[in-house]
Amino acid sequence: MGPRLSWHAFVLLFANPERFMAWSRWAAPLFGALAVAAGVLGLYLGWSAPPDYQQGATVRILFIHIASAWMSEFVYACLAVASLLALVWRQMLADAAAQAAAPLGAGFTVLALVTGSLWGRPMWGTYWVWDARLTSVLALLLIYLAYIALRASMDDETKGGRAAAILALVGAVNLPIIHYSVTWWNTLHQGASVFRSGGSALAPVFYWPAILVALSYMSAFGSLWLVRIRGEIWRRRADAAALRAARG
């Protein structure tokens, strides 16, 4: 029987800041290149497809709306997992990862709301309705903003990180609500149309561009997240060095 890597050892392997700085240095530009390639191909295919027979040219908005909406939830899941690791193992890298994910997630959520609204006006006849899906995504944005504000409002970074991590874990209850909102309640927002039992509701000419743009958004998030975590590690090193210098 070969050597077994326990979960704890696995976490520690990726929680070492020196190891992280070494591999993220080449992984960040790699994700960035993948994002550009997938984005260019996805948008080219998407804009080459004919207008939808019902939605007309507004189907072009869906490529970027679906990607933003998925990312708003995915980034929050990353933030919640990192917060859990930071709370349980007191890992600096996990805390930095959670802190770095929040502004990116807030950005994706703003994009999901704005692009959805701009699609809804010509298709539904309104920019906004207080239905369960739209309202729960707005709540997600408010949770992101509360997380950022809570961290920024506390002078003690350790306490601020812990309080924000608890908020992130409590806020994670909103993820299944967003996901199942179109099933649990009668909403104007349509149900799942890409990943659903019985196959995608999107025609292949729209399905693949949507998948490629989503892959592009995810890769871009991976790249930006790594760079932000690196920046956060440098900031903490700078703070520690400044403190040492002040103490003489």
Next chain:
Amino acid sequence: MIHLETGKYGFFIWTAYGISAAMWVLLIVSTLLHARRWRRRAEALTRK
């Protein structure tokens, strides 16, 4: 062939793409500036 004609929906489509592009620029620039700023500061302090 790319179909750039958007007909009566042009305002909604180009606004959505414009705001998305602006958000991407904001996220990329703020991320790079944050990382560069603190890398330089950390390097300067640890060199002392």
